[in-house]
Amino acid sequence: MPIRLEAILQDQVDHPAVRDVLAVLADACAEISRLVRSAAVAGQLGAAGVVNVQQEDQKALDVLTDELLTARLMECSAVAALASEEQADAVCTDRTGGCLVAFDPLDGSSNVDVNVSVGTIFSLRPAPDGRPAHPEDFLGDGRAQLAAGYAVYGPQSMLVMSFDARVMAFSLDEDGAWVLTHPALAVPVGTKEFAINLSNRRHWRAPVISYIEDCLAGRDGPRGKDFNMRWVGSMVADVHRILMRGGVFLYPWDAREPDRPGKLRMLYEAHPMALLVERAGGRATDGVRPLLERVPPSLHARTAVVLGSADEVERVRDVG
Known part of the structure; x- marks a missing residue:
């Protein structure tokens, strides 16, 4: 029987905030997969007519996916603050504890119009204890990350993440569930x-x-x-x-x-x-x-x- 992501999170993620945030991100990525798949039919391809904080022309899907992720994460009580590549400043709550979430809502969005794979990248860091988060709390080294991952929207939509020493990959099935397909990814030592x-x-x-x-x-x-x-x-x-x-x-x-x-x-x-x-x-x-x-x-x-x-x-x- 296929193993679903929610079972993995429940059984193997000890940190409650990490478990809750990863579940929210997984659901949001499944929704983004549907947005990307239907973008041409829905008339959501092309430029949004906006320049973002990176001085890059935003695509319509950049805006939609950023808004979707921001809304879903802000509804999650385990999120103390979030930072998006598409937004100039971090969005901080008055919550204490939990996670800081940084994300690129649609990496490679310039490829959307020509039907090339794009994706969502995310990173979880610990929020400070005893006080609300500040934007500068994001500015730690990469080893402070509690978890990280990405979704890739291509011929198959896949969600790759790590919350412990392993890197696991899940594929989106026809029912919209993330199913474990790669229990432990390993980069080959040599390459051509x-x-x-x-x-x-x-x-x-x-x-x-x-x-x-x-x-x-x-x-x-x-x-x-x-x-x-x-x-x-x-x-x-x-x-x-x-x-x-x-x-x-x-x-x-x-x-x-x-x-x-x-x-x-x-x-x-x-x-x-x-x-x-x-x-x-x-x-x-x-x-x-x-x-x-x-x-x-x-x-x-x-x-x-x-x-x-x-x-x-x-x-x-x-x-x-």
């Missing part, structure tokens, strides 16, 4: 795949160019084997592939924005994905330091990201 936007090559630092050129040289080059390049342009989709079959994902510093350490957001993307990848046996760094040791200086701080199969991530760090 890398994911990077090669069109930005001229903007990278020399060590990253060197690493990619060695991969492209194939069996005749210093690596002695052929590599395939994969790039979806949706972090959820690219990281999901790595968790399933290995590989390395790189989003390095870019000379077009020299004052930024990278493009991806630490709280909403890098920290939760780093937790999942490391707990699945991989590695995650900014090219120098482990991502989980990084402390964001602000809610929307950015970082470079290199994550995936352990040996490849180490190699990128060595050339950096």
Whole structure:
């Protein structure tokens, strides 16, 4: 008999607030899956005509999914505060204890209009004891996370999460229930795949160019084997592939924005994905330091990201 997510949460999550918040997030992601699936029919594709705090043009589904997640989480008594990639400031309640929730409501939303996989990323942190939460309470290192996960909306909708040492994956069945399909994901140690936007090559630092050129040289080059390049342009989709079959994902510093350490957001993307990848046996760094040791200086701080199969991530760090 299929094992449903609610049974796993009830039996295996000891922290009541984490259990309650993960259940709310799972239900919200199932609802977002339906929104994404019906977006074209409902006329919800295209731009919303709004620029968000990241100075990015929002899609209509960015707005809808952000509003949905915010509403569901604010109704949950275990949520002390939330922070969204789409909102300038954290939303704090007067509740004490429970969880702080950071999320990217629709990662890769620029792909929605062309029917490419997108997703939702989330991260849970402990709320302070004895007082209501403040926005700066989100600004801890990645190892402070109580749980993290993402949903990917593709040919199948899948929910990947970690609330202990394991990384588990659930698939959305026809009845709208999340069913356990992958009890323990493990990133393969070796790989022959890398994911990077090669069109930005001229903007990278020399060590990253060197690493990619060695991969492209194939069996005749210093690596002695052929590599395939994969790039979806949706972090959820690219990281999901790595968790399933290995590989390395790189989003390095870019000379077009020299004052930024990278493009991806630490709280909403890098920290939760780093937790999942490391707990699945991989590695995650900014090219120098482990991502989980990084402390964001602000809610929307950015970082470079290199994550995936352990040996490849180490190699990128060595050339950096």
